[in-house]
Amino acid sequence: MTTDVARAAEEVARPRTTVVRDTPGYRVFRVVNAVVLGVVCVVMLYPFATIVAQSFSAERHINAGEVNLVPRGFNVDTYQLVMADSMFWANYRNTVVYTVVATVIAMALTTTFAYAISKRHLKGRSFLIGAAVFTMFFNGGLIPNYVLISTLGFKNTLWAIVLPNAISVFNLLVMKSFFENMPEELEEAAAIDGLSTYGIFFRIVLPLSKAVLATMVLFYAVSFWNSWFAAFLYMDRSELFPVTVYLRNLLAAATSATSVGGGSTDNLTQVDSNIKAVAMVLTVLPIVALYPFIQKYFVSGVMLGAVKQ
The missing domain is CATH 1.20.5 (Single alpha-helices involved in coiled-coils or other helix-helix interfaces)
Structure with a gap:
């Protein structure tokens, strides 16, 4: 029982x-x-x-329009030609350095600027937002920018690529809207516990903003990685070029024997037929490899464990 x-x-x-x-x-x-x-x-x-x-296809199949999803006449001549050039690897290293440094600087400036103008009590807030938005529609133009970069002594330096595009106004406004929607109770509680403004920003705001930070990092990294015109305009030495300029020059002169350092006519014809595809693959590959590590933040919940309004 x-x-x-x-x-x-x-x-x-x-x-x-x-x-x-x-x-x-x-x-x-x-x-x-x-x-x-x-x-x-x-x-x-x-x-x-x-x-x-x-x-990865042979020239005759590419020109005949027979390549569709599966390589025809497997051929790696163009990859071998490009990757055997020491200048390619030097320019690739430059691209990595330019992208990392530019993204770090851009994120530092964008996050701090966006956090400041997200505070409605900030004096001069309207002026700062207006000045940022103004640059979305008006700029000095190509020649004044070139003169400015030259006068500052930035030609043939990293800063010619990094500083002119250090802040994207679109990214700035997106991050500003994100910070404005964060619960004020979090910052008030942190202030009561004795945190300063910088402490609140680094220890409360940024850890709760991983989703938008990851998105902005990807946006900036892709933008700087694919950028070629600034380097093409402000750099005269080939050893300072990013890989996008290297591939652009190779693509523009693919039919010239001097552009590929000599070789047989058949080899040059092969390079000319698929250099565009090779350039696209080599350029996009690092970003494709990076995306899976950041993608999880796009779908993760924002403000998990925080106070909800």
């Missing part, structure tokens, strides 16, 4: 799990959603897969 009572008590005390069953309409939505997203993924990946296939 005692055992039956204890067993009954356990049954009553045991938490019951409630299973929510999907409605027929929701199941149809999930199927349709999966199909649509699958089609979108295929449409987006198809051109890139074709470019990769062309980069």
